[in-house]
Amino acid sequence: MEKEIVTKVAWAPIIDGKLVGARTRGLTLVYNIGGKPERKKNGKMETHVEAMIREAKEETTVDLIPESIKFEKFFIGPGVDKAAGKVTELHLYSADYIGTIQPAGEVEEIVYLGLADRHRVPDIGRQIIDWLYETGKITA
Numbered sequence: 525m526e527k528e529i530v531t532k533v534a535w536a537p538i539i540d541g542k543l544v545g546a547r548t549r550g551l552t553l554v555y556n557i558g559g560k561p562e563r564k565k566n567g568k569m570e571t572h573v574e575a576m577i578r579e580a581k582e583e584t585t586v587d588l589i590p591e592s593i594k595f596e597k598f599f600i601g602p603g604v605d606k607a608a609g610k611v612t613e614l615h616l617y618s619a620d621y622i623g624t625i626q627p628a629g630e631v632e633e634i635v636y637l638g639l640a641d642r643h644r645v646p647d648i649g650r651q652i653i654d655w656l657y658e659t660g661k662i663t664a
Contacts, residue, residue: 528610530603533572534558535580535588536596536616536652537625541663542636543656544625545645546583549632553604554644556616556652557583572615583631586623593619597655601648614648639664 534556537544545554561575570578572595577588596616603610627634635644639657642650656662 530560530610530612532558532560532612532614533575533579534614534616534652535576536618536656537621538618538656538661539625539636542638543653543662544584545635545637545649546627546631547633547635548630553646554635554637554641554649555646556614556649558614559583572617576617576619580619580621582629583627584623584625584634585628586621586625588619588621593617597652599648599651599655601646601651604646612648614652616652638662 535558536556546557547554557580558576559579561570561572563569573590573593576593580586580588594617596618599614599616601612603612625634637653639653642653645653
């Protein structure tokens with residue numbers, strides 16, 4: 525039996541050499557800012573860019589600048605929480621933004637992550653942190 529694949533998009537803001545992550549109320553793990561593209565009222569699915577803009581606003585109150593959104597890397601790993609037993613395909617993006625990153629919606633805490641914080645994120649998050657560190661985008 526094939527595992528269900530869950531497609532997610534994530535925004536990877538980096539401030540002072542740290543990846544900005546979000547901890548949802550009631551959870552201990554820290555996740556990337558983002559989520560699954562949703563179906564729009566017209567029945568079509570959101571594009572990755574549309575989903576990123578919506579999720580960033582819902583989770584951090586900031587407005588992403590659409591023309592600055594840049595695909596960074598594709599990751600695949602086991603799902604967690606609601607996606608347990610599934611495979612997560614994550615498309616990582618960078619983008620400039622307007623506003624101040626702060627918790628909103630389901631997000632209880634904004635967390636700044638370096639290499640030493642790998643234990644605070646799920647498997648796919650560790651892959652992202654490792655890659656960001658290896659490419660010099662974040663610090664230890």
